[in-house]
Amino acid sequence: MTGQAASPFKQPKAVFAVAFACVVSFMGIGLVDPILPAISHDLNATPSQVTLLFTSYLVITAVAMLITGWVSSRIGAKKTLLVGLALIVVFAALAGTSGSIGGIVGFRAGWGVGNALFIATSLAVIVASASGGFVGAIILYETALGLGIAVGPLLGGVLGNISWRGPFFGVAVLMAIAAIATLVLVKPLPIPERKTGILEPLRALRHRGLATMSLTALCYNWAFFTVLGYAPFPMGLGAIQLGLVFTGWGVLVAIFSVFGAPKLQARLGIARTLYLNLFLFALVVLVIAIWTTTPTVLIVAVIVAGVFIGINNTVTTQAVMTISPVERPIASAAYGFVRFIGGGLAPYVAGKLVEATNVHVPFFIGAGALVVGIAVLRTAHKELAVAERVQAESVRPARPADPPATLELATALGGTGNGVIIAAVDDSPVAAQVTATAARLAAVHGRAVHVLHAQEHASTSESSANGEALGQAEALVRAHLARLEAAGVPAVGHVLLNAADHGAVGRLISAHADELAARAVVIGAPTHGGLPALMDASASRELWRTVHCDVVIVNPATVPSEPAPVTG
Known part of the structure; x- marks a missing residue:
């Protein structure tokens, strides 16, 4: 029976090198939140222009997810990991040196390619290099993920208080250290015998269950990144204060991703957990929509949203891997492609909607997207039931x-x-x-x-x-x-x-x-x-x-x- 593993914190140096890179990579989720208003002010950019930092990063990450299996099955996991790390270092540094919003948006797109290559292979490298077995490797990976999500906004706030360029240079330096450690410490991993086709993730979406779960995730990510990408503007806070707000959010994401989600899934099952979680998240986004111009309510609601984001991340990913008829990396790439598309478009659309209407409308649409997600998920109820059977x-x-x-x-x-x-x-x-x-x-x-x-x-x-x-x-x-x-x-x-x-x-x-x-x-x-x-x-x-x-x-x-x- 699984579960009888050695301590996940007694691992070879190679595992900690990749885990450190995971921490820095996941920092990128909330790293830019505290500096969005500062970039808008210093570069004379509208909020919708600034939200393109999310859009270019996530949309390109989504598209690049389609090629990650094709790349890693030909050059191996370690080389794919190093290419991803190198791209993040280069484009994060270039974003820090940019003098225009267009330049930053473009460099964030290059960063997104590196991020996709890294996400696709980091877990596989940790599992292959770990001495603590699967359980220890996954626990260590989740620890790195949670730490990165929680610390990212705080680091972004501290460095952003000095200059909005600080977080970009900080990521470049930290990822350069991680790349060197990975190059030196991680042993080359065998290249898979079977070469993954470049269109396999798209073909995998023909499966009804996988397609339905991915579309549900698109709706969820629309609400998630509407909150993450646009909520900093109406808060009216400085970089450090924004960093603290999103650190609180990130801590709840990490806690409920690792601890809360498994308990809820064990008690309620996959389907009921997802229905309940999406509904409660929709209520929180609705609160944000109604009280967008009341900073105290907005701040508390954004932090509380971390609970439902953490639960959804874990349960949805587990459900996708269980329900899918294809290999896990292919299913992960297909799912990532669809959900990141939703996450990438939402912040930009939110900015445009505010310019055309008012600041409340994007969040009302975000809450509506979650309701649509529940309706879409309902069409895969039988597949979810099958996924829970022995x-x-x-x-x-x-x-x-x-x-x-x-x-x-x-x-x-x-x-x-x-x-x-x-x-x-x-x-x-x-x-x-x-x-x-x-x-x-x-x-x-x-x-x-x-x-x-x-x-x-x-x-x-x-x-x-x-x-x-x-x-x-x-x-x-x-x-x-x-x-x-x-x-x-x-x-x-x-x-x-x-x-x-x-x-x-x-x-x-x-x-x-x-x-x-x-x-x-x-x-x-x-x-x-x-x-x-x-x-x-x-x-x-x-x-x-x-x-x-x-x-x-x-x-x-x-x-x-x-x-x-x-x-x-």
Whole structure:
């Protein structure tokens, strides 16, 4: 079972080099907010012109997402990462030296290309380089994401108080450091055998579920970036004050992305969580629309919006990866293309609407976009329901022929109501002891053993990468089945598919145990505590909460250096 990882903060230097770059990259989301009024004043630009900083950056990021898979599958993840970092360094520095709003907008577009290449490969590089497994890698990535979102506006406010050019030069310097560290510390990663076609993300949008989720995200991002891109203007605050406001917003985004979203999804399910969250976000944007010219209400509402943005980022991304029939990087690119288009156009349209009408109208439209998003999402209700079901692939012991033991296995299983013993395993050292304990329980009670392993995926609130290959998952299960078979213990194996997060792993095992009317589930105790355990959605906790049979926990401290013998 996944979830028994080492501390995510005990990693090779290469992982921290990329994680540092992730922090700086995600700073860019809110970095420019505190300096928007200053740029407008110093360069004699209208608010709609200044919001093009968001539009050029996000629209170009959206278009570039379509080519990220094509690039990385040909030159490799490390080189793609370095190209992205180099582009960000160059164009962030050029934006800082620009003397016109048109120049900054153009350089932000180049920055967007680098950002797309970086987003598409950073998680994959961290996962491939991490020593703490998938769980540790994802926790570290989410930590970097949250830190970047929270700190970005504050850094933008501090540097922007000196000059509006400061945040651009700050990003250039920090990303240059990250690029050098990545070049030196990260080992080259293998180039994928299969080359991704440049049109694959667009073809993936033919799938109804993926297209519907992406359009819902477009509506959501329209409201999100209307608030992020235009709300600083009516607040009437200085750079540092704006930085503090959006730091509060960013802290809530980070907290609810990492902690709140998994809990809500576990309690309500994907569909109901999204419906409720989009509705509540629409109410907050409606408050902003009504009281746009009341700074206190506007500031509080913008900060509170971080709650719903954080939840939506995580749940929507997980849903997209679960609902999609294509490889995760392709699905991520297709989804990113559509949603960033909405986020890029919204701030510019908001500026134009204010010039033509009044300051309230863009936010009313933002609230309306969220209502439209709910209606669009409703058309994919069946697909969302399917995404929440248990999906498993049975794996039998690999043998050249069907010997009598296989027949005994079929007889021993006999159906779903025979009270089997489940061994939930992962690739940790304790897994062998889990299987041995399950075998002893099966022998005492005259039961069969079901070996369960959840196929791990690397998916976060902002990105997704291919995780454990199905062949690797099958091989792991087969290794445990071979040991049980050698000991004469009847057994069958299962690989559980499409676990969107670690909590989902526990719920998948629980549902499988209920389906088999299992007598007991044997698991290994989590080996991390403190902050990592808090940030992990906890497969163990979800299993304990939902399963309807006994749970036997194997203490990792008792695991011998040699694999435990399996006895029948």
